[in-house]
Amino acid sequence: MATHKLLLLAGDGIGPEVMAEVKRVAAWLDQAGLASFAIEEDLVGGCAYDAHGAAISEDAMVRAKAADAVLLGAVGGPKWASVPYEARPEAGLLRLRKDLQLFANLRPAICYPALADASSLKREVVEGLDILIVRELTGGVYFGEPKTIMDLGNGQKRAIDTQVYDTYEIERIAAVAFELARTRRNKVTSSEKHNVMKSGVLWKEVVTALHERAYKDVELEHNLADSLAMQLVRWPKQYDVIVTDNLFGDILSDIAAMLTGSLGMLPSASLGAADPVTGKRAALYEPVHGSAPDIAGKGIANPIAMIGSLAMALRYSFNQGEVADRIDQAIAGVLASGKRTGDIAGPGTETIGTQDMGKAIIAEL
Amino acid sequence: MATHKLLLLAGDGIGPEVMAEVKRVAAWLDQAGLASFAIEEDLVGGCAYDAHGAAISEDAMVRAKAADAVLLGAVGGPKWASVPYEARPEAGLLRLRKDLQLFANLRPAICYPALADASSLKREVVEGLDILIVRELTGGVYFGEPKTIMDLGNGQKRAIDTQVYDTYEIERIAAVAFELARTRRNKVTSSEKHNVMKSGVLWKEVVTALHERAYKDVELEHNLADSLAMQLVRWPKQYDVIVTDNLFGDILSDIAAMLTGSLGMLPSASLGAADPVTGKRAALYEPVHGSAPDIAGKGIANPIAMIGSLAMALRYSFNQGEVADRIDQAIAGVLASGKRTGDIAGPGTETIGTQDMGKAIIAEL
Ligand SMILES: CC(C)[C@H](C(=O)O)[C@@H](O)C(=O)O
Ligand SMILES: CC(C)[C@H](C(=O)O)[C@@H](O)C(=O)O
Numbered sequence: 001m002a003t004h005k006l007l008l009l010a011g012d013g014i015g016p017e018v019m020a021e022v023k024r025v026a027a028w029l030d031q032a033g034l035a036s037f038a039i040e041e042d043l044v045g046g047c048a049y050d051a052h053g054a055a056i057s058e059d060a061m062v063r064a065k066a067a068d069a070v071l072l073g074a075v076g077g078p079k080w081a082s083v084p085y086e087a088r089p090e091a092g093l094l095r096l097r098k099d100l101q102l103f104a105n106l107r108p109a110i111c112y113p114a115l116a117d118a119s120s121l122k123r124e125v126v127e128g129l130d131i132l133i134v135r136e137l138t139g140g141v142y143f144g145e146p147k148t149i150m151d152l153g154n155g156q157k158r159a160i161d162t163q164v165y166d167t168y169e170i171e172r173i174a175a176v177a178f179e180l181a182r183t184r185r186n187k188v189t190s191s192e193k194h195n196v197m198k199s200g201v202l203w204k205e206v207v208t209a210l211h212e213r214a215y216k217d218v219e220l221e222h223n224l225a226d227s228l229a230m231q232l233v234r235w236p237k238q239y240d241v242i243v244t245d246n247l248f249g250d251i252l253s254d255i256a257a258m259l260t261g262s263l264g265m266l267p268s269a270s271l272g273a274a275d276p277v278t279g280k281r282a283a284l285y286e287p288v289h290g291s292a293p294d295i296a297g298k299g300i301a302n303p304i305a306m307i308g309s310l311a312m313a314l315r316y317s318f319n320q321g322e323v324a325d326r327i328d329q330a331i332a333g334v335l336a337s338g339k340r341t342g343d344i345a346g347p348g349t350e351t352i353g354t355q356d357m358g359k360a361i362i363a364e365l
Numbered sequence: 366m367a368t369h370k371l372l373l374l375a376g377d378g379i380g381p382e383v384m385a386e387v388k389r390v391a392a393w394l395d396q397a398g399l400a401s402f403a404i405e406e407d408l409v410g411g412c413a414y415d416a417h418g419a420a421i422s423e424d425a426m427v428r429a430k431a432a433d434a435v436l437l438g439a440v441g442g443p444k445w446a447s448v449p450y451e452a453r454p455e456a457g458l459l460r461l462r463k464d465l466q467l468f469a470n471l472r473p474a475i476c477y478p479a480l481a482d483a484s485s486l487k488r489e490v491v492e493g494l495d496i497l498i499v500r501e502l503t504g505g506v507y508f509g510e511p512k513t514i515m516d517l518g519n520g521q522k523r524a525i526d527t528q529v530y531d532t533y534e535i536e537r538i539a540a541v542a543f544e545l546a547r548t549r550r551n552k553v554t555s556s557e558k559h560n561v562m563k564s565g566v567l568w569k570e571v572v573t574a575l576h577e578r579a580y581k582d583v584e585l586e587h588n589l590a591d592s593l594a595m596q597l598v599r600w601p602k603q604y605d606v607i608v609t610d611n612l613f614g615d616i617l618s619d620i621a622a623m624l625t626g627s628l629g630m631l632p633s634a635s636l637g638a639a640d641p642v643t644g645k646r647a648a649l650y651e652p653v654h655g656s657a658p659d660i661a662g663k664g665i666a667n668p669i670a671m672i673g674s675l676a677m678a679l680r681y682s683f684n685q686g687e688v689a690d691r692i693d694q695a696i697a698g699v700l701a702s703g704k705r706t707g708d709i710a711g712p713g714t715e716t717i718g719t720q721d722m723g724k725a726i727i728a729e730l
Pocket of ligand 2: 455459
């Protein structure tokens with residue numbers, strides 16, 4: 001059995017606590033002979049800044065590039081509110097995305113039936129919801145230049161950010177969306193603001209042309225980003241795969257995740273291009289939720305999204321879909337038994353801590 | 366009594382139908398001696414393109430500048446999907462905003478108790494909701510240069526949009542937000558992406574400094590745009606006034622409006638700076654909803670947001686708050702009587718058309 005080289009970057013806030021449960025599950029899989037891991041660990045975010053003065057060290061970058069997959073907990077927190085811009089916790093995550101060329105961010109928004117009542121939306125609006133946001137992750141306003149603040153004198157400054165998209169960047173992310181739609185309900189909704197942005201005009205043009213050329217079997221619709229945000233709130237089940245740019249994807253995927261009421265449950269994948277010879281692709285897996293500094297260190301964080309990130313790695317990076325299925329089933333089993341962390345507790349459920357949730361999932365396995 | 370010069374730009378889709386009800390109400394107010402209007406009408410959007418080849422004519426721009434207030438219906442529709450970018454329907458609206466320097470867009474999101482069940486969110490989450498989004502409207506990525514598509518050869522193009530904000534632009538919109546918060550629940554939430562955008566860094570810095578200098582009595586908090594979008598879905602009642610840039614405001618205000626279940630009810634105001642001598646400010650009022658081409662011409666559109674826009678003009682431009690209150694009360698009265706247009710119909714209500722809704726409101730007046 002191939003040994004998978006995993007780099008664990010637990011990060012800040014609840015990151016280390018939920019990552020500890022990934023280690024527990026990985027160790028169990030190893031012992032059970034279901035998967036074989038060679039695990040390294042390093043720092044990212046605020047803790048890396050505290051240790052090295054940078055949000056990720058050169059050494060950690062080298063290890064990330066050498067790994068088969070990176071698992072990341074979360075970065076950031078009020079402690080680092082005033083560190084220099086270049087060294088802020090998020091810079092570590094952004095550098096990983098950019099240097100590993102992780103252009104495809106897959107963010108599933110799934111409503112777990114047992115948790116539908118945790119949503120602020122009516123049960124019938126979210127029950128059974130299963131949408132996949134495909135977000136472009138290495139382009140757009142996140143990385144475009146110029147990105148600067150100029151002093152104009154007289155107490156005036158000017159801030160500039162630049163949204164840049166090239167044809168090939170739009171094409172490759174749209175292809176990912178079309179391919180994934182074929183494995184699901186065969187529908188892609190592409191979102192931009194072509195009515196005010198030139199990048200939206202090009203986005204729509206390129207997606208339409210690619211569809212015409214190679215994916216006519218997939219249903220394609222276009223939805224302006226503001227209108228899509230509205231429709232996600234009104235009736236999210238009309239969507240299957242949504243493809244959009246880096247900034248709109250940031251916002252829309254967070255909305256979609258929150259709709260489900262299952263935020264603490266949702267993992268995400270950030271993937272690079274497949275190597276034409278080996279088929280290998282750079283990959284980073286992380287929960288959709290953040291570092292939650294308010295509950296960090298209390299042993300109450302929900303580790304399911306983080307453990308689900310390991311399952312996603314098994315599925316997308318290691319071709320071990322059956323093992324991923326077993327983890328997902330174990331999670332469902334624990335939920336069905338009524339065991340919950342505080343964030344997803346409801347009437348009649350039993351509230352347990354982070355470690356006990358990890359152990360309960362292993363017991364189910 | 367001063368006569369108010371109103372320019373009505375009904376626009377496309379359901380625009381003309383709902384604007385007809387504004388004329389009905391304005392005529393009634395005139396007759397009743399409650400307000401005096403001198404009304405002109407012109408074209409904007411797709412219909413202006415059909416007539417003049419531009420989304421707004423120079424003549425209409427001259428009239429808009431001369432008016433005390435502009436009322437706009439809605440622009441756009443599939444009919445104009447392939448007109449040249451510079452002449453697309455939205456260009457008319459964008460030119461009005463830019464040339465009249467309407468930098469402050471006020472978008473109230475109010476949940477009408479009678480309509481709380483029309484929301485996709487649980488009643489307890491939205492009942493009594495009353496938030497005000499203050500959106501910067503003449504800057505940011507909507508207008509920044511360069512904004513272009515370049516041909517790179519080899520079938521590759523590059524699209525560029527530029528987000529630009531100067532200190533004074535941020536300061537003046539933040540001041541509007543703080544002033545309005547003082548008349549409400551005294552809290553401002555400022556939103557940007559300072560963790561990835563330099564314009565977000567400057568935005569946060571300028572808002573914080575202005576708060577420190579002149580509005581320490583108002584509570585100020587900062588919320589990243591993605592996190593705010595999530596929180597709006599989770600528990601919107603935590604907010605009072607939200608201030609944000611042009612693009613985030615576009616999306617966040619649409620989400621907030623949709624939360625309420627009262628989309629067809631919500632007017633908005635776009636205001637310029639007050640003239641230091643006369644106190645007069647350029648102003649445009651329009652519904653939050655769009656042109657709804659799917660129901661245009663059927664006589665079933667909800668005219669309440671459009672009539673509410675007239676009320677908002679009376680309040681903000683004409684200093685006739687009592688008359689505005691009377692209109693708002695008449696609207697509430699009609700709703701209480703169970704009369705509804707189709708979009709807000711519910712169990713036990715009576716569905717009526719656009720014209721009957723206009724007449725019912727006048728009957729209540
Ligand atoms: C932490 C931050 C830089 C990041 C982003 O804006 O992309 C986060 O919000 C996300 O969505 O992964
Ligand atoms: C029509 C369009 C240009 C406009 C915008 O993006 O500002 C609309 O969505 C709005 O919010 O008023």
